[in-house]
Amino acid sequence: MVEMENIKVAQGHNKVLVIGGGLGGIRTALDLAESEKDVILVDKAYAVGGLMTQLDRTFPTNNCDLCTLSPNLSESGRKQHIELLTMTSVSGVRGEKGNFTVSLETAPRYINMDKCTACGECYKHFPECVRFTPGLDHRAPTCMRYPQATPQAFSVDLEKCTDINALIKICPAGAISPDDMGRRREVRCGSIVLSAGAALFDPSGLDYLGYSAEPDVVTNLEYERIMSASGPTMGQLVRPSNGKQPKKIAWIQCVGSRGLQKGAAPYCSSACCMIALKEAIVTKERFQNDIETAIFYMDMRTFGKDYELYLNRAKNKHGVRLIRSRPHSILRANNQDGLRLSYTTDDAGEMKNEDFDMVVLSTGFKIADDVRELSLKMGLTLNASGFAMTEEFSPVETSKSGIYVCGMSESPKDIPDTMVQASAAACMAGKDLEVSVKDPDGDLPPERDVTDEALRIGVFICDCGENIGGVLDVAKIAEYSQSLPNVVIAEPQGHGCSRQSMEQIQKSIIENKLNRVVIGGCSPRTHEAKFQEVIRRAGLNKFLVEIANIRDQATWVHAHLPEKATQKAQDLIRMAVGAVAEAHPLKEHNIPINKDVLVVGGGVTGMTTALRLADQGYKVYIAEKSDSLGGLGKVLHSTLSGVEVRPFVNDLIDKTKANANIQVILRAIIVDHSGMPGMFKTGMQTGPQMFYRTIQHGVTILATGAVANRPKQYLLGESEAVGTQLETDALLADAPETVKNWDNVVMIQCVGSRVPENPNCSRICCQSAIKNALRIRKLNPDGRIFVLYRDMRTYGFQEEYYLEARKQGVIFVRYSLDQLPKVEAAGNQVNVTFTDPILGRELMVTADRLCLSTGLAADEDSTEDLARIFKLPRTSDGFFLEDHVKLRPVDLPVPGFYVAGTAHSPKTIRESITQAQAVASRAQTLLARDSINLGAAVVRVDSNKCAACLICVRVCPFDVPFINADGYSEIDPAKCHGCGLCAAECPAKAIQLMQFEDDRIVAKLEQLFERMVG
Amino acid sequence: MENFEPVIVAFCCHYCAYTAADMAGSQRLTYPANIKIIRVPCSGKVDAIHIIKAFEKGADGVYVAGCLDGDCHFKNGNNRASRRVEYVQKYLDEIGIGGERLEMVKMSAGMGYLFAKIASEMTEKIRKLGPSPVRPLTVQASQPTAS
Amino acid sequence: MITAERKPLEELIEFVRPFKRILLVGCNECVTVCSAGGRKEVGLLASGLKMALLQSGNTIEIREHTLERQCDPEYIDELLPMIDGVDAVMSMACGCGVQEVARRYKNMPVFPAVNTKFMGASERPGVWAERCQGCGNCLLGVTGGICPIARCSKRLMNGPCGGSVTGKCEISQDVDCAWQLIWDRLKELGLEDQYLKIIPAKDWRTAGGGGPRKIIREDLTA
Helix, strand or coil, rough: CHHHHHHHCCCCCCEEEEEEHHHHHHHHCCCHHHHHCCCECCCCCCCHHHHHHHHEECCCCCCHHHHHHCCCCCCHHCCCCCECCCCCEEEEEEEEEEEEEEEEECCCCCCCCCCCCCCCCCCHHCCCHHHCCCCCCCCCCCCCCCCCCCCCCCCCCCCHHCCCHHHHHHHCCCCCCCCCCCCEEEECCCCCEEECCEECHHHHHHHCCCCCCCEEEEHHHHHHHHHHCCCCCCCCCCCCCCCCCCCEEEEEECCCCCCCCCCCCCCCCCCHHHHHHHHEEEHHHHHEEEEEEEEEEEECCCCCCCCHHHHHHHHHHHHCCEECCCCCCEEECCCCCCEEEEEEECCCCCCCCEECCCEEEEEEEECHHHHHHHHHHHHCCCCCCEEECEEEEEEEEEECCEEEEEEHCCCCCCHEEEEEEEHHHHHHHHHHHCCCCCCCCCCCCCCCCCCCCCCCCCEEEECCCCCCCCCCEEEEHHHHHHHHCCEEEEECCCCCCCHHHHHHHHHHHHHCCCCCCEEEECCHHHHHHHHHHHHHHHCCCCEEEEEECCCHHHHCCCCCHHHHHHHHEEEEEHHHHHHHHCCCCCCCEEEECCEHHHHHHHHEHHEEEEEEHHHHCCCEEEECCCCCCEHHCCCCCCCCCEEEEEHHHHHHHHHHHHHEEEEEECEEEEEEEEECCEEEEEEECCCCCCEEEEEEEEEEEEEEEEEEEECCCCCCCCCCEEHHHHHHHHHHCHHHHHHHHCCEEEEEHHHHHHHHCCCCCCCCCCHHHHHHHHHHHHHCCCCCCEECCCCCCCEEEEEHHHHHHHHCCCEEECEEEEEECCCEEEEEEEEEEEEECCEEEEEEEECCCCEEEEEEEHHHHHHHHHHHHHHCCCCCCCCEEEEECCEEECCCCCCCCEEEEEHCCCHHHHHHHHHHHHHHHHHHHHHHEEEEECCCEEEEEECCCCCCCCHHHHHHHCCCCCEECCCCCCCCCCCCCCCHHHHCCCCCEEEEEECCCCHHHHHHHHHHHHHHHC | CCCCCCCCEEEEEECCCCHHHHHHHHHHCCCCEEEEEEEEECCHCCCHHHHHHHHCCCCCEEEEEECCCCCCCCCHHHHHHHHHHHHHHHHHHHHHHCCHHHHEEECCCCHHHHHHHHHHHHHHHHHHEEEEEEHHHHHHHHHHCCC | CCCEEEHHHHHHHHHHHHCCCCEEEECHHHHHHCCCEEECHHHHHHHHHHHHHHHCCCEEEEEEECCCCCCCCCHHHHHHHHCCCCCCCEECHHHHHHHHHHHHHHCCEEEEEEEEEEEEEEEEEEEEEECCCCCCCCCCCCCCCHHHHCCCCCCCCCCCCCCCCCEEECCCCCCHHHHHHHHHHHHHHHHHHHHCCCCCCCHHHHCCCCCCCCCCCCHCCC
């Protein structure tokens, strides 16, 4: 029997089992591994990656997913702390938190993964052995699910294979192993994370949508496959019916969500609006005016951070048509080529017919049957739709102690929210383990001394799917690169950051005895470290690589001018080749890490993060600018699900104060900050006397919250009858008698949000309106409640409360920006006038109470100061800007800084708690190390040239250089920040900044103009 | 000179301008291909010599792009860069190339649109100024047969 | 330190215009410290000259070299291998360096690239101010450590003139009155009496009035 994954599963229980190797599971596993904790990651598929690997691109960056995901995947294939078990399912779980025993069943792969080189010969000759293909075509070009598959191996479907001996013979590596029997085993673990993902609603049963009958009606996932470069059409957008390019495409939202169709889920699937917008934008980007796009929707739910801007971009820049309507039917018109959609809109009384070439159904997410079964087997309490239930303020804890849930298994959500929850689950699951002993660094080969070698440069060009390869001819670029001086080998590398390509590059370096490497690919900001690792594994010093950013700086920005993009890509590569010739081996510097944590902000988020980290033994300082803990959480009384907030917040405050590892500093105003991750120093003025003190810490967490928005509108602050939802929440708790007497209540949504001054959605207002409407209803069942809204954005399970409110007779009336409601004072009441779009008439309600859904706004005063002191970027509306919207949603771009809660963007308490836990996990990935790597980008002084002029001493922003006893400038590499100011001003040219030496910069300039001269 | 395509070197600091350029890419903003970016850790790292060498090698325009005031990752590198750029502008006037071919710009990491806008404006400006008085001569000097 | 400032480029262009190949020599001492003629300025000037000349159709080859010190013959010998084949030398050192290069390479035209200004100190980064005129007979011991020769516009020896207003010299509001400074400092030191003592008329022969000066240390002479 062959052990497929060739991993000996250790029998200790001090590890976390992660079920599901989608994006969420990978994030959880990586967070735990980086925090030096052991993980078993199981996935029933042949390779990890989950649903995301089937998407073409993801919003809002419109990156190709493979590129953003693959660095994570290859990492997860590599990390020492992770045991990856693919084709493996969980058949049973016994035991309790701290000591679970889990039965695993691994299906046979029939390929020895140690031998398989993924050459593809087996597939070429026996394509019928394909077991799984995503998307449309069951005969996809490869049986690997996508080019960056981890683990890197094929799998064989023995049942479909007619001539096994021939198959065995065809494999040059001798990897085919028909005797493979799979295996069962038991593993022990301390805690479990369920991140099994979601399945998609199957629209086959809905005749009127024509999915079963019409090939040109596809689901959104199928559309992704059609658009994907690795999909069945190799990225050609064609109609399945006739292979021609469509001219007009419609999207239909809420298929299988919001309880609309037979068998549909009652909840909102949360991500489909953005997915449809993304698909429409990407389609428009590719085909411009050659294609028309229209989205038929009920409510456009772009509630995430900056998503409203994305919606505006779709509408205004790309001309995506948005039609608020639920089409009645999709039929193929008689003898017609197109599909006829019949629908009505608010303003038109009669049915409209419009023909489209393709229709995309935005199918919602649901829990797969096997996941539901597994959850029940594990003893989890599930809601009616099969999602694992959690308490309001314990967002990732299932009903069973020691088992946590994240991603779609908890509720439908998009990638950023999944990533946040995955980190939160890592934090909570990791808490149940004992601290494990650290493994030494992997066994790297010794570094080859290249100082006396003649230059041998290798150039590897990524096509990055369509991103580069779609604009220019990668093979030609490689050919061109081959002609450059000192270049020994130049070749296209597909997705250079894929595991396979990285291994090939590594091999090529060794085989061709390369001593310098140039990657033509994406940004060194994101990928330099990856390629440095690759060349280090090939025995080269990691600083002998240059990256030419031919994606971000050429193909992405000059996509419409392929010739110029090609020319520029060649220029950039030539510059990199010239520069890498000047690169020298460098040594990195390490210093011990300070493991204390500074949390700025003592609200629910700050306290939650602090407690999670304090639990793990870290000392935490909470700097709170007001004179008490609790933040906005102290003001709020009830959540949508009816849970009281106050007891929770008070309990949190008590726990925080009682924790010996937490020091709370009240009335703390941060005034200065210096240092680097692992050794920060922050100065603050504290207490009533404003004493100055400094704190030394290793990481900084911003949990500074947001403020309740109060725009001067609709008589807010002028009439007693007008208040915000937050004030209404307080009245409901403190003065129910008053509320009882409200016979007419009007609520206006999006006050101060989704307007030109503040274009973003405030996310929380729709649910708080529903929450207050239901509570008012309870107190006064006969009163009338009008909610004036633009789009009701009750995402996820909130939708069920929205349905409940409708059922209870709350009246929802839509208004638009060009027809705002009008409010006039009328004694103790206010007259609210609005237009009913269906009646097409103006109505007036004399309201006892007008509740304005004003949402949250960034706390401009404090975030501006903090952004300046900490050097952090903010969004245009003043929230802190995370490092990567999708993959690093709580990491800030400055290393060692994290953000959580409403300082990141508006969100509910539950969501803030999730982020707080996520941040605790992310912080641990840094704190778990003993030393930090300062890199090698520091300056060096040539004492022979130094004139001891003092210019470096004076110019250094960090006071590092000094004139030593020998009379020369000395700059401590452990303290140098690597800015290079001294190097730029040294009049004797005695100082060079490593990696940015003058020779290297001048080489780039020389090479840039080589073309013109030569 | 109607078809004159200037070559413009943009020295971009890693933390703001270079990130903004990446941002412009991920937002698929377009800007002229004439702009060639050289990454530096801080705009204050851009030596006067680098700027002068860029012109000597044949650049028609150069700009140094750093962080917004007060946002420099290294405290004040961007302001030192501004002052240095002013100094080099005067030297370019002396040389006869003209200080207006050199600029200092500042942007934050999130300002992909500004990066694209500045790239377009700079290209237009240099296009109007025409080729650097040094460039064609450089080409001729090195390759008399070049057209 | 001896301070200097690069000459206007126009003037330098005229110096080198007749030549095809020159050697540009910097000095790693004073002129480096005052950012006028170190390795970096040599690089900047070489590029600037080449580009300026190109515009009138002239090409010039410029070899660059920076000496540890341009006022010592042994260092200047270093230039020997480089000087072969050049038409002229341009020195970025102070006047001493220029002359020493000229003395060593007799057949070579030598041009100054900087204007040597004064012996001065660095008041703050980027600002150098005159402190000494090398009069050969130092008075600082009696003037509170402030030199009336270098810092008084009129080189007055016994107190300020009538142009001293609120501590500033009448030639410019930017110039401190040296005698005000001297008085303030003597007062601080409790040496007001010193101020009342008359300093006799200065013998300017030591300041060069007696012809070019020389120092000889016999024990060190070769």
